[in-house]
Amino acid sequence: MADLETFRREARAWLEANCPPEMRTPMTSEEDTFWGGRHAKFSSEPQRIWFERMRDKGWTVPHWPKEYGGGGLDGEEAKILRQEMAELGARPPLTSFGISMLGPALLKYGTEAQKREHLPKITAGLIRWCQGYSEPNAGSDLASLQTRAESDGDDFIINGQKIWTSYANYADWIFCLVRTDPAAKKHDGISFILFDMASKGVSTKPILLISGRSPFCETFFDNVRVPKAHVVGQINRGWDVAKYLLQHERAMISGMGERGVGRPLGQIAADAIGSDGQGRLDDALLRGQIATFEVDEAALAAAAERMTDLAKAGQGHPAFSSAMKYYGTELNKRRYELLMSAGGIDALEWESTRSREGARPRAWLRTKANSIEGGTSEVMLGIVAKRILDLPGA
Amino acid sequence: MPLLLTEEQSMLRDSARGLISDHAPVAHLRALRDSRDGTGFSRELWATFAEMGFAGLLVPEEHGGSGLGAVEAGVVMEEIGRTLMPSPFLSSSVLAASALTHGGATAQKAEHLPKIADGSRLAALALDEGAKHRPLHTAMQAARSGNGFKLNGAKALVVDGHVADLLIVAARTGGSAGERDGLTLFLVDPKAKGIAIERTVMVDAHNAARITFDNVECDADHVLGEIDRGYDLLDGVLDLGRATVASETVGLSEEVFGRTVAYLKERKQFGKAIGEFQALQHRAAHLYIEIEITRAAVLKALQALDTDPANAAALVAVAKARSGATATRAVQEGVQMHGGMGMTDQFDIGFFMKRARVCEELFGDANYHADRLAQMRGY
Numbered sequence: 218m219a220d221l222e223t224f225r226r227e228a229r230a231w232l233e234a235n236c237p238p239e240m241r242t243p244m245t246s247e248e249d250t251f252w253g254g255r256h257a258k259f260s261s262e263p264q265r266i267w268f269e270r271m272r273d274k275g276w277t278v279p280h281w282p283k284e285y286g287g288g289g290l291d292g293e294e295a296k297i298l299r300q301e302m303a304e305l306g307a308r309p310p311l312t313s314f315g316i317s318m319l320g321p322a323l324l325k326y327g328t329e330a331q332k333r334e335h336l337p338k339i340t341a342g343l344i345r346w347c348q349g350y351s352e353p354n355a356g357s358d359l360a361s362l363q364t365r366a367e368s369d370g371d372d373f374i375i376n377g378q379k380i381w382t383s384y385a386n387y388a389d390w391i392f393c394l395v396r397t398d399p400a401a402k403k404h405d406g407i408s409f410i411l412f413d414m415a416s417k418g419v420s421t422k423p424i425l426l427i428s429g430r431s432p433f434c435e436t437f438f439d440n441v442r443v444p445k446a447h448v449v450g451q452i453n454r455g456w457d458v459a460k461y462l463l464q465h466e467r468a469m470i471s472g473m474g475e476r477g478v479g480r481p482l483g484q485i486a487a488d489a490i491g492s493d494g495q496g497r498l499d500d501a502l503l504r505g506q507i508a509t510f511e512v513d514e515a516a517l518a519a520a521a522e523r524m525t526d527l528a529k530a531g532q533g534h535p536a537f538s539s540a541m542k543y544y545g546t547e548l549n550k551r552r553y554e555l556l557m558s559a560g561g562i563d564a565l566e567w568e569s570t571r572s573r574e575g576a577r578p579r580a581w582l583r584t585k586a587n588s589i590e591g592g593t594s595e596v597m598l599g600i601v602a603k604r605i606l607d608l609p610g611a
Numbered sequence: 612m613p614l615l616l617t618e619e620q621s622m623l624r625d626s627a628r629g630l631i632s633d634h635a636p637v638a639h640l641r642a643l644r645d646s647r648d649g650t651g652f653s654r655e656l657w658a659t660f661a662e663m664g665f666a667g668l669l670v671p672e673e674h675g676g677s678g679l680g681a682v683e684a685g686v687v688m689e690e691i692g693r694t695l696m697p698s699p700f701l702s703s704s705v706l707a708a709s710a711l712t713h714g715g716a717t718a719q720k721a722e723h724l725p726k727i728a729d730g731s732r733l734a735a736l737a738l739d740e741g742a743k744h745r746p747l748h749t750a751m752q753a754a755r756s757g758n759g760f761k762l763n764g765a766k767a768l769v770v771d772g773h774v775a776d777l778l779i780v781a782a783r784t785g786g787s788a789g790e791r792d793g794l795t796l797f798l799v800d801p802k803a804k805g806i807a808i809e810r811t812v813m814v815d816a817h818n819a820a821r822i823t824f825d826n827v828e829c830d831a832d833h834v835l836g837e838i839d840r841g842y843d844l845l846d847g848v849l850d851l852g853r854a855t856v857a858s859e860t861v862g863l864s865e866e867v868f869g870r871t872v873a874y875l876k877e878r879k880q881f882g883k884a885i886g887e888f889q890a891l892q893h894r895a896a897h898l899y900i901e902i903e904i905t906r907a908a909v910l911k912a913l914q915a916l917d918t919d920p921a922n923a924a925a926l927v928a929v930a931k932a933r934s935g936a937t938a939t940r941a942v943q944e945g946v947q948m949h950g951g952m953g954m955t956d957q958f959d960i961g962f963f964m965k966r967a968r969v970c971e972e973l974f975g976d977a978n979y980h981a982d983r984l985a986q987m988r989g990y
Contacts, residue, residue, distance in 0.1 A: 483990030498990045508981035509936075511988065515929040516908035519614065523907040526613035540900045599889070601896035606872055608895065610887035 225297045232305050235270045237263035241306040243480070246576055250312045254345025255389045268342065271310035278316050278340045281324070285332055286340030292529040296522075314383070315339035315346040317469040319392050322409070322462040326450040335390075335411070347414070348466075349379040349393030349436060350459070357596050359394075360403045360456060364438060366395035366410065368445075373397070373410065375418075375441040381590065385421040385434035388414050392462075398453050409455035409462075412443040428582040429567070429575070466591045467538040471521070471545030482514075482552065483507045486559035507555055510548075517541075517548055536604040543597035546587035553581040612918065614910055620686055627690040630663060635696035637959045643697060644816035650774055651810075651818040652697040660698060661730025669708045674724035676708070681851055681916035685858035685909065692862025695966050697817050699733045701855065702771040707734030709851050710779055710796065714836030714844040719798065723777060735775035736852075737766040737799075737822055738845070744975045746781070746845060747789055751824065753782035753797065760784070760834075762797065762805075762827040768972070772820025773810035775801055780824070785839050794841040798833045799824075815965040850927045853974045854912045857927075857934035860970045861909050864902050864934075864941035867963045871895070871945045878950075891948060898944055905930075905937040925987050932980035938967040939977075 240263050244250065248260035251268055259265040271277050274288070280295040281287020290298060302309075320339055323332055338344040355362040364377025375395055385391070390413055398406030414421075418441040423431035450458045483498055486507055491499045498504040524541060527533040556577060557564050564581075566572035588594040602608045616624065634656050643651060660666060668683055670676025677683075684705050691700060708727050711720055711734075726732030740750060751764025762782055772778070778799040786793025801808060805827040813819050836844040872895060875886030885891055912930035915923040942964035946953035953960045971977065 481988040481990065483985055483988055487990045492990070496989065497985070504985060504990065505978070505981065507990070508985040509932070509977075511984060512929050512932045512977075512981050513904075515926070515984075516904045516933045519911040519926075519929075520904040520907035523614040523910070526615050530613065530615060532615070537903075540896075540903060543897075544900050544904060595893065598893040598896040601899060602892035606892075606895055606899060607876075608872070608886040608892050609876060609884045 221293055221297060224294050225301065228298050229301045229304075231274070232301055232307060235267075235274075236305060236307045237267055239263035240267040240308050240310075242308075243306070244308055246573060249308065251310065251342070252345050252384070252387070253311055253313055253315075253339075253342025254387065255343070256387065257342060257345070267308070268310045272341055275340075277311040277342065278320065281320065281336065281340065285324075285336035286338075287336075292525070296525065311342050313339060313342070313345060314348055315344065318348060318462050318466050319346050319411075321465045322392075322458050323449060325461060326409075326458045331411075331449060344389045345384070345387060347382050347385045347388035347391050347436075349382055349385075349391045351381045352378060353380050357593055359459075360407065362394055362396060362407065364393070364395050365399065366397050366408060366443070368397075369442070371446075372442050372444055373448075375410075375412075375438045375443055377438050379436040379438075380424075381433045382421070382436040383433055383590075385414070385436045386423055386431075390414060391419075391436070392449075394455055394459055397455075401453065404456045406453055407455040407459065408452050409449045409458040410443055411447045411449060412441065416441050416443070418442075426582070427585070428579040430579060430583070432583070463592065464535060464538040467542035467597070468524075470587060470591045471517075471538070471541035471543075481511060482555060482559070483511065485556070489559050489561065489563065503555070503558060507559075510551055510555055513548055514552070517544060520544075534605055536600050539592065539597040539600040540605070542591060543588075543594050543601070546584075547594060549587050550584050553584045557581050612914060614907060614914070616682070616686065616910075620682055623683055624686045624690065626663065627665065627687045628693070630659070631690050631694050631696050634659070635698075636694050637962055640695050640697055640816060640962060641959075651771075651816075652699065652774075656696075657698055657730055660700070661728075665700065666704045666730040667708075667728025668704060669712065670704075670724050670728040671712060674712075674720055674728060676724065676728040680913075681854060682910070682913045684851070684855050685913040688855040688859040689862035692859035692864075692966075693866040695815075695817075695863070695962055699735075699771045699774070699818075701852065701859075702735045702775070703727055703733045705855050706736045706848055706852050707777070707779055710736070710835060710844060710848045713847060714796065716832075718832075719835065723798075732776045733771060733774055734777040734779060735769050735771045735820075736848070737769045737772065737778050737780045738849075739768050740764070740766060744972065744979060746842070746849060747791060749781050749783060749794055750788045751780070751782040753784050753795055753829070755784070756828065759828060759830045760797070762799070762824040762829055765821065765823045767811075767819075767821050769820045769822050770973075771818045772801075772822055773808050774818065777801070778822070779835060781841060781845060791842045793839050794845065795838050796835040796841040796844060797829050798835050799827065799829055803827050803829075813969060815962070815969040817966065817969065846924075849974055850924060851916060853931040853980075854909065854916055854927050856970050856973050857905075857909045857930040858913065860934040860938045860967065861902070861906050863963055863967055863970070864905070864938045867941045867945040867960065868895075868898055868902055870960065871948050874949055885948075894944060895948075898940060901937045901940060905933045908933045925984060928980040928984040928987070931975060932977040932984070935971040935977040935980075938970065942967045 251264055276288045279288035279290045279298050283289035352362050366373035366375045392411050394407055395410055396406050397408040418439040420437045421434040424433045425431055487498045493499045564577045567575035664677050665687055667676030668679050672678040711723055753760040753762050778801050780797045780799050783793050784795040805825040807823045809821045811819050811821055876884055878885050909930045912926040915926045945960050949960055952958050
């Protein structure tokens with residue numbers, strides 16, 4: 218315990234000394250997220266400084282082993298660092314699907330060579346990854362995917378189409394599910410493979426969403442040649458890797474509902490609407506809705522903390538991330554409904570500097586995908602019913 | 612600190628669960644209700660409970676207790692919630708023990724705490740006056756009279772009020788309803804002249820009373836804590852009560868849920884288990900998730916009461932608000948999914964619904980605590 222207190226003191230002092238003041242304010246736009254990659258651009262000098270200092274400290278991914286570029290922190294230390302960063306309001310220095318999704322899967326299923334090749338480039342922000350899972354005819358029924366990989370000596374030749382590939386147009390590499398045995402049952406003929414998006418035959422096409430933005434792409438593979446050595450786990454056993462990765466994806470998405478730090482939603486609403494003589498938000502029914510929301514938000518933060526602690530203690534249920542994904546995304550949608558209500562007519566402007574090009578309504582519309590991407594709310598409830606509650610026929 | 616029970620706390624839970632499930636299943640409450648038992652709980656079982664150290668859980672060791680904290684009290688309350696065991700644990704071992712430990716003068720502690728710890732003395736908190744929990748709106752008067760005070764007013768929902776050997780009474784020595792200053796707590800003998808106690812038979816078949824005070828004389832040395840500053844003491848005592856009632860409610864919700872899921876697997880209609888219908892599966896899954904999230908929020912609040920006082924009030928408000936909403940959903944789904952059986956008195960589910968309603972009103976409902984959170988957060 219004494220060691221942990223020392224660690225907390227030192228971490229706090231280091232963060233105080235190294236986190237630029239501009240990086241301690243709430244993130245308000247997409248440019249505030251630094252994704253890394255070959256074409257990475259910093260939106261500001263403080264963003265660059267903060268990223269480089271955290272990278273050099275090993276804290277872009279604090280809990281990965283040091284030999285793969287991580288910080289080598291154990292679970293308790295990583296939790297303390299998260300708490301201290303939250304206390305300071307420090308932004309994440311680097312965000313990527315390499316950290317939140319591929320990394321955990323590689324650590325569990327990758328060969329030593331694969332880990333040494335890919336993980337350090339993730340922690341250093343050198344390679345940006347995207348996820349090739351969904352297809353036009355494989356959404357909730359993901360295992361019915363048809364993108365095929367045919368054997369050709371030491372290589373696979375990949376043909377097919379993915380959809381809803383987040384930021385495929387900015388990504389350097391893809392982790393992709395492909396069918397390597399069309400004759401096997403649908404879960405048994407899938408492999409999990411990695412390849413460079415600059416490979417010949419890969420193309421992407423952004424999809425315009427209701428938010429007016431294009432975070433997702435269609436991704437096409439036309440005779441893309443990939444070495445068989447790039448398969449993670451065993452050939453035709455990719456579903457195991459895919460499911461394991463999905464647990465991490467769902468945990469990441471559920472985190473969107475946890476905004477324990479920053480200004481309470483009720484205060485944001487009071488700025489727009491005003492307060493009565495007793496300092497209460499001057500819209501009694503909205504105030505009640507927001508307060509109830511904040512109760513649930515705080516409870517979700519506790520549940521996320523408990524899930525991490527249960528996992529560390531070896532008592533976690535592997536399907537629990539589905540429960541958190543369901544609740545976190547529904548909560549985030551509620552948050553943005555309340556933000557729109559609090560903003561009133563000011564939250565309706567779509568194009569203006571004043572509205573930062575409609576940042577709020579666009580973000581509101583974006584949240585509607587939260588309960589679809591990474592497994593719909595209905596699929597999550599089905600998983601909980603089957604795997605945790607053991608209900609028949611689920 | 613991990614948001615999990617420690618090994619010692621898990622052992623405490625197992626021993627409480629063993630005792631309670633063996634000696635006080637729901638049938639125990641049913642029998643007390645059906646026989647219109649005058650005491651409302653089993654004194655014999657309470658003695659066993661005390662022998663095992665539960666009655667003195669929060670009482671400091673120097674006064675004969677175990678000196679444990681809010682998490683441990685919550686652990687026991689959760690087990691009580693699973694079978695709805697009626698006992699003076701909340702009134703005497705949690706609320707009164709905490710009030711005396713934190714506010715009592717040396718002589719008051721020495722007089723009362725050892726007897727609370729060994730279960731031989733029962734103490735009850737007389738606070739609420741109106742239909743809703745509004746501690747700041749306490750209006751009962753304690754006017755100065757000679758060397759002491761004269762108490763006049765009426766209290767409702769005094770848990771275990773008709774069996775208590777000692778009352779802790781909140782009354783105004785100053786200020787007016789709505790103000791924080793001017794509240795004082797008094798230790799009052801329920802047999803004192805001018806006190807009338809009416810046992811109120813409640814929907815949940817648990818103990819409660821209405822008590823009126825007509826010029827009840829109270830010596831100055833029976834003031835608990837500081838005169839006019841009673842709310843400072845009461846605030847902490849109430850938060851402990853709220854968090855432990857939230858814990859009882861989690862136990863209750865989980866028990867109802869477990870029984871309901873079992874029924875979904877067993878009950879057949881249209882030639883299959885009703886649990887095969889997706890309409891019910893999704894509602895059951897949603898309820899499971901609500902309960903798990905509430906469980907985490909309640910443990911977080913209990914831990915904060917023990918180790919993080921600066922954040923405890925907000926976390927308790929979250930826990931109490933969440934637990935009420937979750938239990939309301941759990942018992943309603945419980946009755947609905949049990950169909951007609953859920954409506955029968957013969958079936959236990961109704962007992963849980965009734966107790967959940969009382970727990971929701973105890974020390975502030977979900978609206979009260981959401982409002983409190985909003986005030987703390989400045990909007």
